[in-house]
Amino acid sequence: MTDTTPDELDQVLDDAVAAAAVLRGRSPAERADWLRAAADALDGAAERLIPLAQEESRLPRPRLTGELKRTTFQLRLFADEIAAGAYLHATVDHADPAWGMGPRPDLRRMQLPLGPVAVWAASNFPFAFSVAGGDTASALAAGCPVVLVAHPGHPGLSRATAEVLIAALEGAGAPQGVFALVEGQETGRALITDPRVAAGAFTGSLRGGRALFDLASGRETPIPFYGELGSVNPAFVTTAAAAARAEEVAAGFAGSMALGVGQFCTKPGLLFVPADSPIPGLVAERLKEVAGAPMLNDRIREGYGEALSALASHEVVEVLAGTADPSGDPAPTLLRTSAAEILADPRPLTAELFGPAALVVEYTDDEELLAAARTLEGQLTATIQGEEGDQIAPALLEVLSERAGRVLWGGWPTGVSVTYAQQHGGPYPATTAVGTTSVGTAAIERFLRPVAYQDLPEALLPEPLQDANPWSVPQRIDGVHPS
Amino acid sequence: MTDTTPDELDQVLDDAVAAAAVLRGRSPAERADWLRAAADALDGAAERLIPLAQEESRLPRPRLTGELKRTTFQLRLFADEIAAGAYLHATVDHADPAWGMGPRPDLRRMQLPLGPVAVWAASNFPFAFSVAGGDTASALAAGCPVVLVAHPGHPGLSRATAEVLIAALEGAGAPQGVFALVEGQETGRALITDPRVAAGAFTGSLRGGRALFDLASGRETPIPFYGELGSVNPAFVTTAAAAARAEEVAAGFAGSMALGVGQFCTKPGLLFVPADSPIPGLVAERLKEVAGAPMLNDRIREGYGEALSALASHEVVEVLAGTADPSGDPAPTLLRTSAAEILADPRPLTAELFGPAALVVEYTDDEELLAAARTLEGQLTATIQGEEGDQIAPALLEVLSERAGRVLWGGWPTGVSVTYAQQHGGPYPATTAVGTTSVGTAAIERFLRPVAYQDLPEALLPEPLQDANPWSVPQRIDGVHPS
CATH class of the missing domain: 3.40.605.10 (Aldehyde Dehydrogenase; Chain A, domain 1)
Structure with a gap:
């Protein structure tokens, strides 16, 4: 150059x-x-x-x-x-x-x-x-x-x-x-x-x-x-959706977060699930099948390795799948923490991590989920996996539409269609x-x-x-x- | 308070x-x-x-x-x-x-x-x-x-x-x-x-x-x-308009610049006229009939006095009417310089002056007028006093529409109607x-x-x-x- x-x-x-x-x-x-x-x-x-x-x-x-x-x-x-x-x-x-x-x-x-x-x-x-x-x-x-x-x-x-x-x-x-x-x-x-x-x-x-x-x-x-x-693009699985579609949600999330070696600004980096859900285990299983792949360039690879190591070594974070090992082409990594930890100190846990890693956040009830959502900074996208008649949906939608440029229901945020109604933006630091x-x-x-x-x-x-x-x-x- | x-x-x-x-x-x-x-x-x-x-x-x-x-x-x-x-x-x-x-x-x-x-x-x-x-x-x-x-x-x-x-x-x-x-x-x-x-x-x-x-x-x-x-709101009188409507232009400008003791952000503070035009003299005559009036408050009065003294004492500026005397309720003041001086060093001559003062700028030909217009910073308004078929109009309009939020033809900028098409803004430092x-x-x-x-x-x-x-x-x- x-x-x-x-x-x-x-x-x-x-x-x-x-x-x-x-x-x-x-x-x-x-x-x-x-x-x-x-x-x-x-x-x-x-x-x-x-x-x-x-x-x-x-x-x-x-x-x-x-x-x-x-x-x-x-x-x-x-x-x-x-x-x-x-x-x-x-x-x-x-x-x-x-x-x-x-x-x-x-x-x-x-x-x-x-x-x-x-x-x-x-x-x-x-x-x-x-x-x-x-x-x-x-x-x-x-x-x-x-x-x-x-x-x-x-x-x-x-x-x-x-x-x-x-x-x-x-x-x-x-x-x-x-x-x-x-x-x-x-x-x-x-x-x-x-x-x-x-x-x-x-x-x-x-x-x-x-x-x-x-x-x-x-x-x-x-x-x-x-x-x-950039954006961490949180996704929220309601208790009803976790009960009804655990396999589907896990497969969808794994596919979206690992797509293109996680190198999308719309990669979902946070997945909120009920505390007793099988979803984290199901996502981990899926991710274990995904081979490592080269990232765009060495600088991005290094930045990813450093950010991942920092998050994985955080005392309230556990590694469920993959590895924080910074050598080689990265395979997807899944980490876990709780909504209570997010509430205690959100920033270190909710910053963007550019690459194939995501953090599962387990919540105990709807109130805690809403409170955790309110700690989030500006986002490009926010995703709800919900079911018809979900009690939490209107309140969660309101919290997310205040914080994100695009709010999804039942899909995943990677893939940004170029249309008349598209909105790829959001409050700072998304933009x-x-x-x-x-x-x-x-x-x-x-x-x-x-x-x-x-x-x-x-x-x-x-x-x-x-x-x-x-x-x-x-x-x-x-x-x-x-x- | x-x-x-x-x-x-x-x-x-x-x-x-x-x-x-x-x-x-x-x-x-x-x-x-x-x-x-x-x-x-x-x-x-x-x-x-x-x-x-x-x-x-x-x-x-x-x-x-x-x-x-x-x-x-x-x-x-x-x-x-x-x-x-x-x-x-x-x-x-x-x-x-x-x-x-x-x-x-x-x-x-x-x-x-x-x-x-x-x-x-x-x-x-x-x-x-x-x-x-x-x-x-x-x-x-x-x-x-x-x-x-x-x-x-x-x-x-x-x-x-x-x-x-x-x-x-x-x-x-x-x-x-x-x-x-x-x-x-x-x-x-x-x-x-x-x-x-x-x-x-x-x-x-x-x-x-x-x-x-x-x-x-x-x-x-x-x-x-x-x-x-804020904005100095330049007004431009074409040679044709100066020949056809000197009295009317002078009366209109004097009325607009002195309105409300010059305390509008759209007050026209610069008037470009052909070098041999009677307009400056006609404006000066009109302004001499306007009595001093109190300004909004003492702080504004003091700021006006200081800015006016600085401009009036600039070596390329001449006082045509009124006074730069900072005591008492200010009567309108008219100053004069040339487009050549604007071209030589525009900023001290073209800054906003909040109060009942304006600077007449005499130009020798259309090229000089356009060149002077191009030195101007962002404006809330810019005004053209022209005539049908004016050769300079399209080029002047283009220069002004790049620099101002509102461009007027044949009127004066004070008075900002609240409508669907109104634009009260403009490039920095207007906004x-x-x-x-x-x-x-x-x-x-x-x-x-x-x-x-x-x-x-x-x-x-x-x-x-x-x-x-x-x-x-x-x-x-x-x-x-x-x-």
């Missing part, structure tokens, strides 16, 4: 600023075509990119094939979303001399792109959260140029993907500078503190993300920083921006800012705000939502 | 947390009734409140009568907005086995309230940006309890308004703790760093707002901080949250966070996400916007 030099970064940012100006003059329909061209080019380059990804990420080919499909699907979905125009939130208030607080001028508001966005790639999704991943797709969809900081875990793939992406975007008519790849940790720090950058987006560790958030907030001119920092999502079409909103125009002549108004509405975007007119 | 004690604040916050839990169980229609009851009670208390406001703010009665009307109109408009339910952004994706990236679960997202919000009152709008003002109204509309830090400029009015507001809210069925008034600068610092507070909203000075933003961002758990910090507005119905969005529910049974889903849709809120279903 060769760090981008300060001079190179300076040129990249000048180009991004120039591209931002060009983008402001292009319609969402044009940008949609660029995104579709990028998707087609990436699909076409699969046979070049997937072997590179296999080599650098140690992930298996079927997983990478599926991830590339997700990545190009996402680009096309975001293209359709912006082409339809609702994302502009075009709002037209005609002048009204009879307005209740006094005569109202003609006011029209829409969303405009923020400007150049810095994006940090993640290691665990070398396609879907990397060079052409969700943050890049949503920033480009919003009309913002992207400067992407490559993840050092897959440098060759990053460069190859960037090459395909840039050729496709510029080939489809996007301006030079609409996307650039840069490398190096210091480059990232220079980027987030540069006045030419209007926002940052990041998926990665709490430590790295918080450091960048602090830089973004501490600037002379602070900018939004959308950090997705640094509680009101936003980094997955799903609403991710585009992070890179927009509203502007109102007062008493502008029709000819000077942006197309989405004109009475003639030449792009046929949905307009809220005088308070009436579009129909 | 008696500072709230730490023990009192602790109780207020415990009550706010308890109220937040109750609010989560109430429908927007119920909250709308509370807001309407508050509006009615405030209107009914006009004869008690307005004299208090006159005494403490030194503002004239007609202005305060209009401001109270604005305040109660705003409460009722926000009530209607939440009752209609579109603000929930209810989004329903049914399970879809044929979804392009692989089978999709049932996913449903809506907006939930953030939790207790800390609000700082402003001095210059003792009703509309104070106890029952826009931040309070939008936070309550979102379903968040409010802890309001009274402005020391109108303590008696603040307490009286809080009394009326609390009685009305609780009388209409809102829980105890839904609103509380606290006092003191240290109380404010304790509030923004308290883990029970979920967001902050502030209207006031750059210095005070930045200090609170830094505290909010530096917390162990950072929270959103919506600071409206600390570029994607938001503090005026208009969209202000409610600041206090919400999205949550997605996956595969929940209908009976456990919140009402806005149920297929039966018992509240009849607009739902985006499977990507199709409501109609």
Whole structure:
């Protein structure tokens, strides 16, 4: 990996600023075509990119094939979303001399792109959260140029993907500078503190993300920083579900926590079960059948080993399956403690552990379960395994919806579908921006800012705000939502 | 003014947390009734409140009568907005086995309230940006309890308004703790760093707002901080407009900059005119007719005097009308410089000056005007006085829409109507949250966070996400916007 030099970064940012100006003059329909061209080019380059990804990420080919499909699907979905125009939130208030607080001028508001966005790639999704991943797709969809900081875990793939992406975007008519790849940790720090950058987006560790958030907030001119920092993703098995479906719950949990060597930010890391349940034993049995597998890179492997050793050696934690031995490719590890211990000192037991380990938490009654749930910090997801008519369900749902971005009933949190209603976010430390999502079409909103125009002549108004509405975007007119 | 004690604040916050839990169980229609009851009670208390406001703010009665009307109109408009339910952004994706990236679960997202919000009152709008003002109204509309830090400029009015507001809210069925008034600068610092507070909203000075933003961002758990910090609100007169309407432009500008002794965050503080225009002289003549008037309080008067003296004594600035004499009630002051000086060193000449002073900036040609406009920082507003067919208009509009939250054509920025399309915000230092507005119905969005529910049974889903849709809120279903 060769760090981008300060001079190179300076040129990249000048180009991004120039591209931002060009983008402001292009319609969402044009940008949609660029995104579709990028998707087609990436699909076409699969046979070049997937072997590179296999080599650098140690992930298996079927997983990478599926991830590339997700990545190009996402680009096309975001293209359709912006082409339809609702994302502009075009709002037209005609002048009204009879307005209740006094005569109202003609006011029209829409969303405009923020400007150049810095994006940090993640290691665990070398396609879907990397060079052409969700943050890049949503920033480009919003009309913002992207400067992407490559993840050092897959440098060759990053460069190859960037090459395909840039050729496709510029080939489809996007301006030079609409996307650039840069490398190096210091480059990232220079980027987030540069006045030419209007926002940052990041998926990665709490430590790295918080450091960048602090830089973004501490600037002379602070900018939004959308950090997705991680989550322990608690799962809760009610007494009724434990009685009715112990085998199914155990199999589902084991599969979800061990999937991809536990390297998902939505990996369920805590499983609350009734104290007398057979579920911990059943999960342990399942996990013992899972062989060790290589992690994404040695740094992650080491971090996992250290965090696991610390948790496993905690005096209130017992190892049920697997080993805290830090050598070799890690096999899944299951640990156990009690809800009473969580209540006594939650933080050391409920922090994210990135890798194939999880902690079973045994509770004695519903009150204790709810109290333990209330100790949890912000989460990307929280899962309930319950049964119809479960007495605890409404109260538990309320506690979890206050703490998590997504609450599941009867499924498992790994697998984050890209849809209109998806919410991949949550209160800190799950993210640094509680009101936003980094997955799903609403991710585009992070890179927009509203502007109102007062008493502008029709000819000077942006197309989405004109009475003639030449792009046929949905307009809220005088308070009436579009129909 | 008696500072709230730490023990009192602790109780207020415990009550706010308890109220937040109750609010989560109430429908927007119920909250709308509370807001309407508050509006009615405030209107009914006009004869008690307005004299208090006159005494403490030194503002004239007609202005305060209009401001109270604005305040109660705003409460009722926000009530209607939440009752209609579109603000929930209810989004329903049914399970879809044929979804392009692989089978999709049932996913449903809506907006939930953030939790207790800390609000700082402003001095210059003792009703509309104070106890029952826009931040309070939008936070309550979102379903968040409010802890309001009274402005020391109108303590008696603040307490009286809080009394009326609390009685009305609780009388209409809102829980105890839904609103509380606290006092003191240290109380404010304790509030923004308290883990029970979920967001902050502030209207006031750059210095005070930045200090609170830094505290909010530096917390162990950072929270959103919506600071409206101010703006110099540049106005640009094109050569065509200067030739066609010099008298009208001069009269309009003089009226807007001197209105309310220049104590609006939207006061136009910069007026760009062609170098040979009679406008500066015409403005000066108008201003000489305006008598001095008392400012809101002595602290503001002193701050204004210091900032004005500094600007007036700048070697490239000339005084055209009024005086930089800091004694007595200030009469309007008009200063003059050139665009070349702005280009040479913009910051000292383009900072906000809160009070009845403005700087005329003479430019030699359109290129210089555009270049000077590009030096400006983030603004709440920017105004163009132009003519049909003005060559410079599109380029100037583009430069200004990148820098301001609201761009006006042919009017003046004082007077901020509360509407659906209003945008009172802008890039830093106009605000600390570029994607938001503090005026208009969209202000409610600041206090919400999205949550997605996956595969929940209908009976456990919140009402806005149920297929039966018992509240009849607009739902985006499977990507199709409501109609």
